[in-house]
Amino acid sequence: MEFEISAIFKRSVTIELKNSTICYTPEEYTVLIDGEEKLKTNLNVVSIDGLLPDREYSVAVEDKEGRTEKTFKTEHESFLLDVRNFGAKGDGEHDDTRFIQAAVSSCPEDGTVYFPEGTYLTGPLFLKSRMSLWIDEGAVILGDIDREKYPLLPGMIEKDDGKDEYNLSSWEGNPETSFASLITCINLENLDIFGRGTIDGNGDKGDWWKEPKLKRIAWRPKTVFLNHCRFVRLQSVTIRNSPCWTVHPYYTDDLSVYSVNIWNPSDSPNTDGMDPESCDRVLILGTRISVGDDCIAIKSGKYYMSERHHKPSDHLVIRNSFMERGHGSVTVGSEAAAGVKNVTVERCIFDGTDRGLRIKTRRGRGPKAVYDNILFRDIVMKDVHMPFTFNMFYFCDPDGHSEYVQDQNERPVDDRTPTIGTIRAENIEATGADQCMLVAYGLPENYIDNIVLRNVKVSFRPKSERKPGQTIMMDNFKEMTGKSVYARNVKRLAMDNIEIRGSDDTQTELINVIDFDSYNVVYVNNVASEF
Template identity: 40%
Template sequence: MKIKLLCKTPKTITFQIINENCFYLDEETEIYVNGEKELVTSKNINTIYNLIPDKEYIIFVKNSEGESNKLKVKTEFAAFILDIREFGAVGDGKTVNTFAIQTAILSAPENSIIEIRDGNYLTGPVLLKSNITINIAGNARLTALKEREMYPILPASINKADRTFYLGSWEGEPAACFASLFTGVSVNNVNITGEGTIDGNSDRETWWKDAKIKRISWRPRTIFLTDCSNINIVGINIENSPSWTLHPVFSSNLGFFDMKIRNPKDSPNTDGIDPESCKNVSIIGVKFSVGDDCIAIKSGKGKIGREIGIPSENINIENCHMEFGHGGVVIGSEMSGGIKNVNIKNCLFENTDRGLRIKTRRGRGGIIDGIHAENIVMDKVLTPFVINEFYYCDSDGKTEYVWNKDKLEITEETPVIKNITFKNMVCKNSEVCAGFMYGLPERKIERVVLENLTIDFAEDPRRDIPAMMDFIDSQSRGGFYFNNIKDLEIKNLTVKNAEGEEIIRNNVE
């Protein structure tokens, strides 16, 4: 049995118990810190909290298999520790603490910790700055104000003659939006850690009411980062987000570890983590239960996305549990800047509408290249595998240009999908369809490999359409449907108790 270090901050150490299980261990395992039993875990990814900065710790785990190797880890240095209560914050759930928290952040010397503990702190949006750690203790909660008048607005962009700095964002396009509870603009080396909770405090009377209507400005996220680097978020619980929960844009070297993200199943657009035009992103050990996609990887929409041209690349997703959501891991639909080199493994998907999902359409352009997923277990997922190049959402999604199945002219608006590999997966109690992959006739999906996949169906499956596109019939217990694919490779694919054909191929080379 082996363990390895994933992330260290001044207050936390996150490590992985190495195995091929999806999120959970086979048995409860004891964690020891400096020779003392710290806790018992059932997860592959674990964090030790409330550590002393700049101190060496020795960590190992033990169960019936024996004892693991010992990790010797020194926590990161901290210059000072600041308590927000010393700046006037009151954790009574009533006092507005925005100024106190913001003052603590701005006052913190480089490499300091801002401590939030012992209470429920009501606050509006605050801006992050570089080289700090914000630690939210397990007995602390940050609760967002409901009144949108208390939220400043981020303009879509800041402009001068030779340069545009994109600031606000909404669904893949530059747009004015409300600042988020934590907003980071061009900040580096920031940690947000702890066992505490960030509550977006949204409901049907506030941010989720008339969600598609712009009221003053577009909805905030819970955490929004733009042009940032070296950001780690560890252990935090986030709930009731106004829209996308965690949204980094144009950022790099990001780590999201051992978190819980919970939004009601019917809350609109409450995706979990949506990296957009980001590079070198790790999402490891996160548990999701949300009202939209659990993870959606994006890179801008349409002409502006292609002009900016910053892809999302080198995205690593491991040991996550997607409990509810529209999709487990989703590519698109805003992908006009390109998405490449995405690796997903050792994840558990339960009760999501789709499992692994790529969605785009004519008008997007962009290249999706290198999506690799393996060792995933799905249970009660309606359609485990979807590639849909006729995605119909948004105002232009119902046009003939999008739904037309004829071969149209190839232009810069024609998306490219290639090099997709799904292997070593078991999908239990599926309902609608084993898999649905429909490319464009003018530019077929290039190379799909399906290897060692087993799919079976629930006894009483739901009937629905397998993908969000026009002019397809609802179904249940459907097999795999392939259309407009160049180079389809299938090895050891098993579909059990399907109704009708297990595999249908049209226009497949």
């Protein structure tokens, strides 16, 4: 069984099998370190801990066909700093903030701050470059519920001459004053956060989820905030109960996420799992996300940030990962005024989310808000109500329901008009669809460029289990149930080798679709077929 070593940490390693299956192997296999069995699993991506720094190891994968083995050396660690030696109690009652921060501040280059088993009640922690945070199994970093203990991060600080700006925080795409996050990282590089412990934002215990759109002192904190960072890696940790977005990489490049688990209650407001915003070179591998909003939402700010600090999100890869519950499995937008391009989502399982591939934008995002070269392939969707939605009338923001945003008549193309380029979905199997297979609604003044669906099978739930719902969040758009394809204001829609089973209709509904390429589109259990 072939595999590759994806990442080597100081005390752990991540491997990924080189196969064509989605998330799982057909049969269980064994992982060995120096010939000693460490685990049996059928996951395509696994992380193995319990290693020592600066050591050479062999890692082997063994199944009934034989064994494949490789060697590696763990990374250098200068010193290990136990937070208990700095005064942290870890009893879940005493405030450990200043003791943990002392350990972080004292950590030398290539050192590791270590959390042994225990519950560490703390306010926001500010990390620094060239260090590691090791949260061991049984250790919990628990956020304080008193918002007055959270420092404020001003959204934007201007120089006296007004010629330069220093951006410290963000709220839904704008530079707004927010509370510091439980794990706050600003302008740092070469940071690792790893271990089988937990980072708990404690959002379920405080008042963070009450009146979530009301600014009280400042906007709600994230749990992990990476602001203008480089070369950051997360491995194996569980991150849960976030006050707001869970992991927010912001203007951060070279981010890698391995075997991380993100969990928030299904009814928790705006608790997106991971929101890369204006980030370049992001890898999300072997990760499981189950939250109250979008599992992954790729963003690049609103109009002001795009114009003054333009940086698109680019080169993102999401592979062998699980998206569960939530509004969207993987979403692009809508706060993406600087654009999103070159995204590949592959060999993933979407389970129980409202939408699978979710594209959303609106008038007002601007001409740099271009979504292009976005590819979904080799995806299994289970009980996803709407596998594919494309919405250019998304009614977010205070003016989201205004005539300017929601007018379905053609308006002039101007410096506020966004664009959706080419979106492709290949080798997709979706079972348990409810409201629709595909809804695509472009702007009448700027059609969606190119939607390509190839090798897609979608089956609907029985009628008795379905109910009408809001497929895309826009005004004056009808609810749907059992709908196969609705496309409006699209330059090109290509459907090749498509099977739609159990929908209420027997053909696509196309309005202002200039070029419709249809090859072997089959409706099963509904008599009609298109060729």
